[in-house]
Amino acid sequence: xxxxxxxxxxxxxxxxxxxxxxxxxxxxxxxxxxxxxxxxxxxxxxxxxxxxxxxxxxxxxxxxxxxxxxxxxxxxxxxxxxxxxxxxxxxxxxxxxxxxxxxxxxxxxxxxxxxxxxxxxxxxxxxxxxxxxxxxxxxxxxxxxxxxxxxxxxxxxxxxxxxxxxxxxxxxxxxxxxxxxxxxxxxxxxxxxxxxxxxxxxxxxxxxxxxxxxxxxxxxxxxxxxxxxxxxxxxxxxxxxxxxxxxxxxxxxxxxxxxxxxxxxxxxxxxxxxxxxxxxxxxxxxxxxxxxxxxxxxxx
Ligand code: CO
Numbered sequence: 001x002x003x004x005x006x007x008x009x010x011x012x013x014x015x016x017x018x019x020x021x022x023x024x025x026x027x028x029x030x031x032x033x034x035x036x037x038x039x040x041x042x043x044x045x046x047x048x049x050x051x052x053x054x055x056x057x058x059x060x061x062x063x064x065x066x067x068x069x070x071x072x073x074x075x076x077x078x079x080x081x082x083x084x085x086x087x088x089x090x091x092x093x094x095x096x097x098x099x100x101x102x103x104x105x106x107x108x109x110x111x112x113x114x115x116x117x118x119x120x121x122x123x124x125x126x127x128x129x130x131x132x133x134x135x136x137x138x139x140x141x142x143x144x145x146x147x148x149x150x151x152x153x154x155x156x157x158x159x160x161x162x163x164x165x166x167x168x169x170x171x172x173x174x175x176x177x178x179x180x181x182x183x184x185x186x187x188x189x190x191x192x193x194x195x196x197x198x199x200x201x202x203x204x205x206x207x208x209x210x211x212x213x214x215x216x217x218x219x220x221x222x223x224x225x226x227x228x229x230x231x232x233x234x235x236x237x238x239x240x241x242x243x244x245x246x247x248x249x250x251x252x253x254x255x256x257x258x259x260x261x262x263x264x265x266x267x268x269x270x271x272x273x274x275x276x277x278x279x280x281x282x283x284x285x286x287x288x289x290x291x292x293x294x295x296x297x298x299x300x
Pocket of ligand 1: 097156187189
């Protein structure tokens with residue numbers, strides 16, 4: 001990566017870290033989930049960045065890919081365990097990071113285990129390190145605390161314009177002896193649970209990504225499709241952003257248009273992911289750049 005791009009990426013990483021700190025300051029019992037999402041996203045755009053993806057606010061047994069819809073009336077409760085997963089983007093340079101907020105204070109073991117797993121995993125990152133070793137480290141921390149990592153979620157490579165590129169970094173020893181490479185940008189994201197250690201797809205989907213051009217017939221689908229192409233290109237977006245920008249169209253037509261594009265096969269949906277045993281889930285994540293003898297954390 002060129003020096004000027006690396007500088008921009010680090011600025012985006014810093015904005016992500018500040019956005020997570022901001023999230024921590026505003027997420028309290030009684031706070032509207034919709035307002036929290038919008039405030040966190042506005043925080044990132046106010047720093048001059050776009051979003052790598054809609055802010056994920058996944059609660060309790062929800063592990064990932066939950067973001068409020070435009071008509072969400074719910075508020076955080078004093079029992080909620082909230083994963084805030086977000087990223088600031090500069091053009092095609094993406095960051096990805098997450099923290100867990102424990103409003104009850106009863107889930108500190110899960111939160112601390114996810115943080116310890118992340119920091120232990122980061123401490124062994126270097127060029128030549130095998131992916132399975134990172135997983136083994138995370139799995140070891142989980143076992144020490146009597147918890148399970150989530151086996152079908154994990155970290156990933158990040159390349160230009162692609163948030164989930166090249167490699168999958170397991171949260172357990174999956175036998176993958178692929179080696180990390182110097183200069184590679186990766187996200188490591190241990191998830192810890194007191195449930196079964198797997199996630200299933202739920203019926204809730206609020207995040208999508210345009211994957212191809214499509215031929216759609218109705219006026220509403222064509223308007224929505226053109227708007228996505230112009231404003232979100234092939235980056236993930238949520239219907240909530242369409243509601244905000246396409247006010248004159250109204251939510252009913254927006255949803256119908258979106259459904260038509262989805263049926264045409266031009267959208268990848270990201271369904272909400274829920275822990276299989278309905279266990280509580282905590283997550284910690286950083287984006288980092290692999291170096292010869294270690295790594296540098298981008299999202300700090
Ligand atoms: Co990630």
